Each structure stands twice: as C-alpha cells, then as structure tokens.
Amino acid sequence: MNLIDILAYGFIQRALLAGTLIAVLCSVLGVFLVLRRMSLIGDGLAHVTFGSTAIALALKLYSASSLLVSLPVVLLSSLGILKLTEKARLNGDAAIGIVSSLGICLGITMASVGGGYNVDLLSYLFGNILSITPEEVWISAGLFCLVMTLLVLYYNELLAITFNEELARVSGVATNLINAVLVLLTALSVVLAMKLVGIMLISSLLILPAASALQLARSFRACVVLAAFQGGCSVVAGILTSFVTNLPASATVVLINLLFFSCAFLLRRLRNPSATA
Numbered sequence: 509m510n511l512i513d514i515l516a517y518g519f520i521q522r523a524l525l526a527g528t529l530i531a532v533l534c535s536v537l538g539v540f541l542v543l544r545r546m547s548l549i550g551d552g553l554a555h556v557t558f559g560s561t562a563i564a565l566a567l568k569l570y571s572a573s574s575l576l577v578s579l580p581v582v583l584l585s586s587l588g589i590l591k592l593t594e595k596a597r598l599n600g601d602a603a604i605g606i607v608s609s610l611g612i613c614l615g616i617t618m619a620s621v622g623g624g625y626n627v628d629l630l631s632y633l634f635g636n637i638l639s640i641t642p643e644e645v646w647i648s649a650g651l652f653c654l655v656m657t658l659l660v661l662y663y664n665e666l667l668a669i670t671f672n673e674e675l676a677r678v679s680g681v682a683t684n685l686i687n688a689v690l691v692l693l694t695a696l697s698v699v700l701a702m703k704l705v706g707i708m709l710i711s712s713l714l715i716l717p718a719a720s721a722l723q724l725a726r727s728f729r730a731c732v733v734l735a736a737f738q739g740g741c742s743v744v745a746g747i748l749t750s751f752v753t754n755l756p757a758s759a760t761v762v763l764i765n766l767l768f769f770s771c772a773f774l775l776r777r778l779r780n781p782s783a784t785a
Contacts, residue, residue, distance in 0.1 A: 514751055523637045523757070526645045527743040529652040530700045531713060531761075535739030536659065537697055538718035539732050540690060543670050547718075549589060549691065551711040552604035553698040556585040556611030558633065558707045562618035575647060578699050585611065586695035590687055635706030635758030637747065648700055655693050662689055667728065704743070705758040713739070716765035723772040738768050 514520055534550075541547045560581035567577070585607050592603035640648075659666070665686045668676035677683045694714075701710045717735040725731035746761030753760075 511748070514748060519638050519640070520747065520751065522640050522642065522645050523747050524744060526640050526648040527637050527704050527747060527761075528740045529648050530697070530704050531717075531739035531743040532736045533652055533655055534697045534701055534710075534713040535717035535721075535735040536732055537655075537690075537694055538714040538716075539721065539728075539735050540666055540670050541694065541714060542718040542722065547715045548601060548604055548711065549586070549694055550698055550714040552589065552608035552611070553582055553586060553695055554702075554707045554710040555608040555615070556582050557698055557702055557710070559611040559614035559618065561702070561707070562615040566618045566621055575644075575699060578702070579696070582695045582699050583692055586691040587688065590691050594684070633707050635702070635704055635709065635756070637704045637757050638751075640703055644703065651696055651700055655696055658689060658693060662686060666690060705761055709758055709762050712762045712765060716762070716769050717742070720765070720769040720772040723769075723776040738765070742768060 515524075538547065538550075541549060557578055560578040563581070564577040589603045589607050592606060665676070665681050666689075668679070668681050669683050669686050669690075673683055676686075697714070698710050701713050705713050717739040718731075720738055721731045721734035725734050742761050742764045746764050747757050749755070749764070750757040750760040
C-alpha cells in the first residue's frame with residue numbers, strides 16, 4: 509500500500525489534520541512552559557483530565573460530548589493550580605501535585621462507580637487518534653484558532669514573564685492575568701491532546717518538541733518555530749508509521765519525538781563540543 513492509498517482513508521485524513529493542529533499548539537505552549545519550569549503542569553492537568561473523562565463516561569457521554577465535561581473541569585483546575593501557587597505559599601510543583609492527586613482519586617472513584625476501566629476509558633488513557641470523529645476535528649480546529657489568536661495577542665507579555673516575571677511586573681505587565689492566560693491555554697491543549705497521545709503521554713507532547721528546539725535555536729522565535737515544526741512532523745510521521753506497522757499511534761508519535769530530541773542533542777554536541785550535557 510502506497511502513501512496515496514493511505515491518505516485516501518477518511519479516518520487518516522481526520523487524524524492528520526486534528527493531530528497536526530494539536531501538536532503545533534502543544535509544542536508552542538511547551539516552549540513557554542519549559543523555560544518557566546512549569547512543564548509538569550501538563551502531567552498534572554492530564555491526571556485531572558482522567559478524572560473528568562471518568563465522570564463523562566459514568567454519565568454515558570462519549571466522544572465530543574465528553575469534552576463538554578472535561579473542558580470546564582480542567583480549565584478550573586488549571587486556575588486552581590495558579591491560585592494555590594499565589595495564595596498558599598506553595599511552589600508550582602507542590603500545587604500541581606495536589607491538583608494531580610485530586611484528579612487521579614476522582615478518576616479512580618468514578619471509574620469504579622461507572623463499572624471499571626472499560627474500553628472507552630482505556631482509549632482516553634493511551635490515545636486513539638485514528639478514531640477521532642468529524643465533530644472532534646471541528647472542535648480541535650476551533651480551539652486551535654482560539655488559542656493561537658490569544659498567543660499572538662499576548663505574545664510580548666508571555667515573553668516578558670517567561671524570562672523575568674518580576675521585571676515584567678514592575679514594567680506594568682499584568683502578570684497575574686498573563687499567568688492565568690498561560691495556564692488556561694495549557695489546559696485547553698491538554699484536553700485536545702487526550703485523543704492524540706492519551707492522558708498518560710500528554711506531557712511528552714508539551715516537553716519534547718520544546719526541549720529539542722532549545723538544543724538548536726539561537727533565538728526565542730526560532731525556538732517556537734522549530735518546536736512547532738517538530739510537533740507537526742512527529743504527528744504526521746507517527747500516524748503514517750503506526751498505520752503501516754500496526755503500532756499504537758500515540759506511542760509512535762512520542763517515540764519519534766524522542767528520536768528528534770536525540771538527534772538535536774547530538775547535533776548540538778557536535779556543533780559545540782564544549783557544551784555541557
């Protein structure tokens with residue numbers, strides 16, 4: 509079977525379109541999160557997504573309908589992490605851990621109430637991008653446009669708080685608002701990435717493209733572009749490879765991202781042998 513035959517399948521077309529949009533989104537946001545040492549927020553919100561998905565499935569809501577439950581729960585949880593950091597004198601990792609624990613406990617409880625870990629819940633845990641529906645593609649496209657628009661509008665402010673939040677605050681930047689925008693955008697991306705790589709691997713899609721780009725880029729803009737490019741390429745290559753080899757698409761996408769990171773790291777070492785690991 510050649511490439512043209514593979515691309516003729518509707519489910520492959522939907523997976524490539526939605527997957528590329530989601531990957532680009534996560535990769536761009538990942539640059540801000542990695543530089544701010546907030547990359548684990550993706551993992552914490554993924555656990556909350558597990559809990560919200562378990563609630564949706566217990567209520568017999570499936571596919572696009574489950575997003576109606578996951579989106580508000582994960583958005584509120586992201587703000588909860590931010591407020592715990594600001595008001596409870598906790599470091600970001602501690603706040604993420606608290607909310608993450610709550611999400612996991614809720615998920616386990618609701619999975620038990622709903623009859624255990626059925627096939628639907630497992631597909632959300634480990635990803636199943638090839639089963640994405642046309643409605644989910646439209647939702648992904650709409651949220652992609654929303655998030656990218658907000659990123660463009662608040663780009664300078666996000667850049668300012670990424671490198672020096674205190675300086676940004678005294679310069680007049682509404683840092684509390686911008687922090688809220690960043691965590692809300694991350695929450696949206698985490699929910700969208702649920703079908704692409706699964707709840708268990710969401711953080712890898714936020715971290716790996718950004719980490720690879722940081723090995724090679726010489727400017728912040730170049731880093732964002734490289735991360736987005738890698739994220740999109742990894743999804744396309746991962747989906748096509750998984751279809752041909754009959755491997756899980758989510759794991760294949762992450763493995764390709766790991767390969768890209770290894771190549772970027774080695775290239776950096778070759779370009780600058782004196783650089784530290």
